[in-house]
Amino acid sequence: xxxxxxxxxxxxxxxxxxxxxxxxxxxxxxxxxxxxxxxxxxxxxxxxxxxxxxxxxxxxxxxxxxxxxxxxxxxxxxxxxxxxxxxxxxxxxxxxxxxxxxxxxxxxxxxxxxxxxxxxxxxxxxxxxxxxxxxxxxxxxxxxxxxxxxxxxxxxxxxxxxxxxxxxxxxxxxxxxxxxxxxxxxxxxxxxxxxxxxxxxxxxxxxxxxxxxxxxxxxxxxxxxxxxxxxxxxxxxxxxxxxxxxxxxxxxxxxxxxxxxxxxxxxxxxxxxxxxxxxxxxxxxxxxxxxxxxxxxxxxxxxxxxxxxxxxxxxx
Numbered sequence: 001x002x003x004x005x006x007x008x009x010x011x012x013x014x015x016x017x018x019x020x021x022x023x024x025x026x027x028x029x030x031x032x033x034x035x036x037x038x039x040x041x042x043x044x045x046x047x048x049x050x051x052x053x054x055x056x057x058x059x060x061x062x063x064x065x066x067x068x069x070x071x072x073x074x075x076x077x078x079x080x081x082x083x084x085x086x087x088x089x090x091x092x093x094x095x096x097x098x099x100x101x102x103x104x105x106x107x108x109x110x111x112x113x114x115x116x117x118x119x120x121x122x123x124x125x126x127x128x129x130x131x132x133x134x135x136x137x138x139x140x141x142x143x144x145x146x147x148x149x150x151x152x153x154x155x156x157x158x159x160x161x162x163x164x165x166x167x168x169x170x171x172x173x174x175x176x177x178x179x180x181x182x183x184x185x186x187x188x189x190x191x192x193x194x195x196x197x198x199x200x201x202x203x204x205x206x207x208x209x210x211x212x213x214x215x216x217x218x219x220x221x222x223x224x225x226x227x228x229x230x231x232x233x234x235x236x237x238x239x240x241x242x243x244x245x246x247x248x249x250x251x252x253x254x255x256x257x258x259x260x261x262x263x264x265x266x267x268x269x270x271x272x273x274x275x276x277x278x279x280x281x282x283x284x285x286x287x288x289x290x291x292x293x294x295x296x297x298x299x300x301x302x303x304x305x306x307x308x309x310x311x312x313x314x315x316x
Contacts, residue, residue, distance in 0.1 A: 065148075
């Protein structure tokens with residue numbers, strides 16, 4: 001019977017912000033502007049760091065990966081959310097829901113691990129500067145990035161398979177703005193204990209372990225920075241790490257709150273607001289945080305601008 005119910009369910013209804021009828025167009029406008037800002041800011045980071053040979057170093061290699069991830073996982077749900085804000089038809093096909101969940105979990109998992117790799121890079125750069133070029137060589141940072149992508153893929157496969165083996169008996173209304181684990185577990189009429197257990201176990205490796213690794217890295221980093229006698233040196237060291245630390249706190253705080261806790265404590269109306277923070281707002285803030293506090297990117301931007309101006313002058 002459960003298998004029949006699950007097979008017969010061909011679509012879901014994404015309720016999203018349907019309770020805010022009078023604010024649909026306003027929300028669409030806000031999310032549209034945020035989405036454009038996210039695309040523009042992250043594409044800007046990728047292009048600027050690729051165009052300047054001086055930024056072809058591990059720190060900016062990881063930053064390009066982060067920018068690409070922000071574009072990808074925002075695109076998995078924000079465009080559809082905007083469409084649903086304008087249309088009365090808020091359906092998503094069963095296959096579409098599977099695809100959206102897989103893509104979202106894939107990119108979110110990669111980002112959790114990538115932020116840890118970025119913290120490790122900063123730890124080596126500040127705590128072991130003389131050995132940095134030897135330790136953080138090209139082979140190592142490519143392997144670190146590849147392991148993040150592979151682990152994120154495996155994480156997504158596990159959760160997607162476990163979620164969609166569950167039966168969904170009749171009710172197909174998802175009280176969320178995209179297909180995610182918490183609302184689908186609540187919607188299922190089957191036993192979700194295995195899913196919850198796997199979610200907590202995997203959450204330790206994808207969420208808590210990298211987060212604790214980042215915290216330990218920054219304890220060592222701050223300890224090393226405080227030993228620097230020059231105030232200018234301390235300021236420079238802090239500026240290279242502060243932006244990353246802000247992103248880590250925003251991202252991990254909201255994602256751990258969403259996934260690494262029992263299903264009985266879920267409150268989708270409140271969780272939806274937290275999800276908006278790390279799926280919509282944080283990807284837009286990342287380029288702002290990294291560029292405003294990053295002298296290298298600002299310098300690279302000036303260089304690109306000067307070259308563009310010089311080229312224009314020559315042709316004129």
